Amino acid sequence: MAKKKTTFNVSKSENFSEWFSEILQKAEITDLRYGVKGFVVIRPWGALIIDKMYRLYEDELRAKGHELSILPTIIPEENFNKEASHIDGFAPEVFWLDKKQGDSRLAMRPTSETAYYEMFALWIRSYRDLPLKMYQRGSVFRNETKATRPLLRGREFQWIETHNAFATKEDAEAQAQEDIGITEKLMHKVFGVPFFPMKRPKWDTFPGAVYTIGSDSLMPDGKIIQQPSTHLIKQSFPKSFGVKFVDKDEGEKTPWTTCYGPAMSRILASVIGMHGDDSGLVLPYALAPVQVVIVPFTGEGVDKAVLDIEKKLREKGVSVKVDDSDKRPGEKFFHWEMKGVPFRIEVGEKELERGEVSVFIRDNKEKVGVDMKSLARTIGKMGVEYDARLLAKADLFFEDKVIDCSDKVSIGKAIGDEKIARFSFCSVEADGEACAGVIEKEFVAEVRGTRADLDEKASGKCPICGKKNKVVVYAGKSY
Amino acid sequence: MAKKKTTFNVSKSENFSEWFSEILQKAEITDLRYGVKGFVVIRPWGALIIDKMYRLYEDELRAKGHELSILPTIIPEENFNKEASHIDGFAPEVFWLDKKQGDSRLAMRPTSETAYYEMFALWIRSYRDLPLKMYQRGSVFRNETKATRPLLRGREFQWIETHNAFATKEDAEAQAQEDIGITEKLMHKVFGVPFFPMKRPKWDTFPGAVYTIGSDSLMPDGKIIQQPSTHLIKQSFPKSFGVKFVDKDEGEKTPWTTCYGPAMSRILASVIGMHGDDSGLVLPYALAPVQVVIVPFTGEGVDKAVLDIEKKLREKGVSVKVDDSDKRPGEKFFHWEMKGVPFRIEVGEKELERGEVSVFIRDNKEKVGVDMKSLARTIGKMGVEYDARLLAKADLFFEDKVIDCSDKVSIGKAIGDEKIARFSFCSVEADGEACAGVIEKEFVAEVRGTRADLDEKASGKCPICGKKNKVVVYAGKSY
Numbered sequence: 001m002a003k004k005k006t007t008f009n010v011s012k013s014e015n016f017s018e019w020f021s022e023i024l025q026k027a028e029i030t031d032l033r034y035g036v037k038g039f040v041v042i043r044p045w046g047a048l049i050i051d052k053m054y055r056l057y058e059d060e061l062r063a064k065g066h067e068l069s070i071l072p073t074i075i076p077e078e079n080f081n082k083e084a085s086h087i088d089g090f091a092p093e094v095f096w097l098d099k100k101q102g103d104s105r106l107a108m109r110p111t112s113e114t115a116y117y118e119m120f121a122l123w124i125r126s127y128r129d130l131p132l133k134m135y136q137r138g139s140v141f142r143n144e145t146k147a148t149r150p151l152l153r154g155r156e157f158q159w160i161e162t163h164n165a166f167a168t169k170e171d172a173e174a175q176a177q178e179d180i181g182i183t184e185k186l187m188h189k190v191f192g193v194p195f196f197p198m199k200r201p202k203w204d205t206f207p208g209a210v211y212t213i214g215s216d217s218l219m220p221d222g223k224i225i226q227q228p229s230t231h232l233i234k235q236s237f238p239k240s241f242g243v244k245f246v247d248k249d250e251g252e253k254t255p256w257t258t259c260y261g262p263a264m265s266r267i268l269a270s271v272i273g274m275h276g277d278d279s280g281l282v283l284p285y286a287l288a289p290v291q292v293v294i295v296p297f298t299g300e301g302v303d304k305a306v307l308d309i310e311k312k313l314r315e316k317g318v319s320v321k322v323d324d325s326d327k328r329p330g331e332k333f334f335h336w337e338m339k340g341v342p343f344r345i346e347v348g349e350k351e352l353e354r355g356e357v358s359v360f361i362r363d364n365k366e367k368v369g370v371d372m373k374s375l376a377r378t379i380g381k382m383g384v385e386y387d388a389r390l391l392a393k394a395d396l397f398f399e400d401k402v403i404d405c406s407d408k409v410s411i412g413k414a415i416g417d418e419k420i421a422r423f424s425f426c427s428v429e430a431d432g433e434a435c436a437g438v439i440e441k442e443f444v445a446e447v448r449g450t451r452a453d454l455d456e457k458a459s460g461k462c463p464i465c466g467k468k469n470k471v472v473v474y475a476g477k478s479y
Numbered sequence: 480m481a482k483k484k485t486t487f488n489v490s491k492s493e494n495f496s497e498w499f500s501e502i503l504q505k506a507e508i509t510d511l512r513y514g515v516k517g518f519v520v521i522r523p524w525g526a527l528i529i530d531k532m533y534r535l536y537e538d539e540l541r542a543k544g545h546e547l548s549i550l551p552t553i554i555p556e557e558n559f560n561k562e563a564s565h566i567d568g569f570a571p572e573v574f575w576l577d578k579k580q581g582d583s584r585l586a587m588r589p590t591s592e593t594a595y596y597e598m599f600a601l602w603i604r605s606y607r608d609l610p611l612k613m614y615q616r617g618s619v620f621r622n623e624t625k626a627t628r629p630l631l632r633g634r635e636f637q638w639i640e641t642h643n644a645f646a647t648k649e650d651a652e653a654q655a656q657e658d659i660g661i662t663e664k665l666m667h668k669v670f671g672v673p674f675f676p677m678k679r680p681k682w683d684t685f686p687g688a689v690y691t692i693g694s695d696s697l698m699p700d701g702k703i704i705q706q707p708s709t710h711l712i713k714q715s716f717p718k719s720f721g722v723k724f725v726d727k728d729e730g731e732k733t734p735w736t737t738c739y740g741p742a743m744s745r746i747l748a749s750v751i752g753m754h755g756d757d758s759g760l761v762l763p764y765a766l767a768p769v770q771v772v773i774v775p776f777t778g779e780g781v782d783k784a785v786l787d788i789e790k791k792l793r794e795k796g797v798s799v800k801v802d803d804s805d806k807r808p809g810e811k812f813f814h815w816e817m818k819g820v821p822f823r824i825e826v827g828e829k830e831l832e833r834g835e836v837s838v839f840i841r842d843n844k845e846k847v848g849v850d851m852k853s854l855a856r857t858i859g860k861m862g863v864e865y866d867a868r869l870l871a872k873a874d875l876f877f878e879d880k881v882i883d884c885s886d887k888v889s890i891g892k893a894i895g896d897e898k899i900a901r902f903s904f905c906s907v908e909a910d911g912e913a914c915a916g917v918i919e920k921e922f923v924a925e926v927r928g929t930r931a932d933l934d935e936k937a938s939g940k941c942p943i944c945g946k947k948n949k950v951v952v953y954a955g956k957s958y
Contacts, residue, residue, distance in 0.1 A: 031598060033598075034550075034551055034594070035557075036554070036555055036580060037580060040551070042548060042550075044547055044548050046549075047547040047615075067526075069522060070521035070526045071513075071520055072518035072635055073552075073587075073620070074515050074634075074635070075515070076514050076515055079514065096576065097575065097577060098576060098577040098584075099622075108576075108587070118513065119513065119520055138617070141552070
């Protein structure tokens with residue numbers, strides 16, 4: 001047990017970045033030693049968490065009417081070329097195959113608008129075909145020019161992309177709001193990762209979109225991490241693919257389209273960063289591949305009791321692992337704390353005599369006695385409380401991070417203090433880009449846009465150019 | 480309803496190949512109009528069936544101790560080059576990126592031995608790390624030189640690949656048997672697709688393997704379709720990656736490795752081919768994205784009754800769809816029969832009066848009355864019977880297809896009759912390849928190998944070369 005102090009070389013609060021690199025390795029989430037730069041291996045523990053995320057997201061998307069589909073990984077260059085801003089945005093990052101098809105190069109998809117729209121042109125005929133809401137899960141590929149970081153920015157990452165077509169702009173915008181609702185329901189409420197839905201400045205809008213709503217979360221070092229984005233796509237984009245429909249009024253129209261892209265690997269980065277501590281991962285009960293680990297001690301009747309507990313928990317749908325390996329108890333505790341298993345049940349003769357097992361709770365490290373008769377029901381209840389605790393703690397951390405500022409000095413101070421500066425600003429249209437550039441240059445911080453869920457009123461004059469303020473923006477350092 | 484006769488341009492028995500192409504389109508399984516040759520779009524109905532297959536396979540693999548992982552889609556050429564026979568086997572089919580990493584080209588994985596073994600060299604140290612049983616789900620890419628066929632042979636397809644390492648050859652061979660057991664349990668018993676596990680002739684062994692066991696199923700046209708294969712890999716393959724372990728005896732050894740690759744898209748082809756009829760898909764109850772469709776007729780109390788039925792079925796875990804669209808009943812029937820939904824429940828005033836709904840059964844097209852009070856339980860029971868019927872029918876078809884032959888004439892006749900010829904043969908080692916070549920040339924049929932689950936005794940002399948027979952082989956036309 002003496003070894004426990006050296007779990008990490010640095011504590012999370014001292015050096016988050018180093019702690020994060022270490023935990024990925026020690027909790028066996030990723031392996032960075034694979035032989036292609038920027039491509040990482042996701043090990044079983046990480047893959048199982050991602051799998052749980054996928055299932056939760058897919059269930060939610062299906063409940064909201066999105067249909068699963070599987071589109072090819074390869075997209076012809078000519079599809080990209082149809083929307084100039086889209087190809088301009090993605091061209092530097094595309095992996096191309098070495099063989100062409102005719103004159104067209106072949107790309108590994110960086111995102112699949114240009115694959116879906118080719119099919120939408122074939123599938124959509126009439127307003128009766130709308131809304132058409134589809135999704136797929138899988139990898140996308142981006143030859144990142146920025147430095148890659150495991151889970152946060154890789155050359156291949158695991159995501160879901162929805163692609164949707166609507167008869168009206170209103171329907172499309174309602175979809176964008178529904179998407180924010182899904183991020184709120186899952187990433188915030190279930191995974192415990194709070195965020196602000198931010199409408200991006202014009203200069204930071206997705207290539208081919210009218211507007212982009214990104215969800216900005218925070219890492220413990222105060223840096224912003226962009227989580228799922230929704231884009232309201234310019235009509236010119238589907239139009240360039242010949243996507244059109246005959247409306248109720250018999251007029252031929254172009255549908256409005258949207259897309260939404262939750263990246264499982266990146267959300268996992270937020271979950272690890274937000275909840276982990278100096279003993280390892282702290283996983284939400286709803287995401288933990290193993291929710292309860294049982295550590296049996298030698299003693300009469302223990303084996304039978306453990307089998308019984310395991311069976312009862314399984315019947316309640318709890319994911320249980322019995323660690324009957326020949327490791328010492330201390331090693332087992334250390335291992336499962338590192339893995340972030342929410343509850344550890346210790347069973348020995350002493351516990352059997354009392355009719356009560358010891359339950360160690362991962363997040364607050366408390367140990368409580370639980371009556372064996374009602375154990376399965378109690379664990380379920382404790383799981384709910386556990387997730388509520390993680391959520392409350394994350395919310396508290398998040399709320400504390402936004403500082404109202406009114407001038408350059410206060411903006412600089414907030415950002416220097418690893419906070420998010422909120423301030424009135426001249427513009428998030430093209431005419432505001434120069435002022436944002438000043439903030440970026442002086443404070444190495446980005447103007448992230450305006451709240452998509454609130455109508456915040458601007459006041460005063462721009463802290464950079466002195467023109468009348470039109471919007472309230474948030475700025476901070478980011479990943 | 481008159482339209483029903485023209486469901487397909489040809490009946491399945493007349494021209495299976497054309498029927499198969501048509502059903503993929505009419506049941507909205509695939510769309511072949513995507514702009515890259517050999518790459519198909521899988522539409523929601525197909526994607527949902529594949530998703531169910533994935534979940535069943537993954538549950539089974541996890542229960543057998545395989546760990547989910549996510550390895551990169553991109554593999555460096557130098558990894559392939561380590562095992563000469565492997566690169567020779569796959570090189571003609573590899574898609575390469577146009578950018579190299581140093582001197583090494585970068586491949587889109589055609590299969591992932593060479594990615595896993597790089598990691599196995601890092602993860603395996605001691606016999607305590609063995610067995611190491613891993614898997615991943617995803618796409619692989621093969622620039623097929625043969626003509627592509629939707630679901631059957633594509634340039635990208637969806638599969639699971641397991642990669643496993645063992646301390647002994649016995650353990651590895653036991654894994655191969657376990658894999659056959661999984662194919663039997665799922666593909667045969669749940670999806671209703673019978674097969675023979677065939678140990679492939681030497682000349683048809685996976686590049687880098689000691690031996691390959693393929694599962695040969697049949698399409699209604701009598702052509703063999705290879706389903707999941709297991710390979711016992713040559714030790715030289717992991718050895719070339721430096722995969723080694725310290726055994727109990729403290730000796731340094733190379734582990735034995737195996738892999739298993741069920742391709743979901745290809746199994747779906749078999750499911751469609753095996754069970755479908757001239758009204759469309761017939762999907763096993765366990766695989767149908769919608770297991771019960773409810774068609775309500777107008778009438779007093781119907782809406783309420785439908786809601787009630789839907790709720791009760793959902794509670795029993797049945798996947799239900801209420802078709803309350805404004806289509807005519809005939810159109811609805813036609814649509815859901817094409818989609819292969821096992822049961823259609825019709826609810827109208829007449830049914831409510833009787834307290835009994837009409838249930839149309841997709842495979843035998845019978846209509847039965849079912850007491851509304853016990854409907855949910857009865858449907859569950861009917862689902863089990865339904866799958867048992869599909870299985871029995873498929874088994875009967877399959878059993879009928881193997882013809883014992885003893886000379887070239889009978890072999891030719893069996894193959895000409897769209898059957899599988901079983902006969903004693905000189906050899907499935909290298910010295911038998913010439914005789915197999917004769918069979919291939921004269922009958923356009925392949926010698927598929929020997930049964931991996933039976934020890935069939937050879938007799939007599941080879942029908943081609945006249946040498947003493949050593950093995951019993953199966954030959955037939957194949958996809």
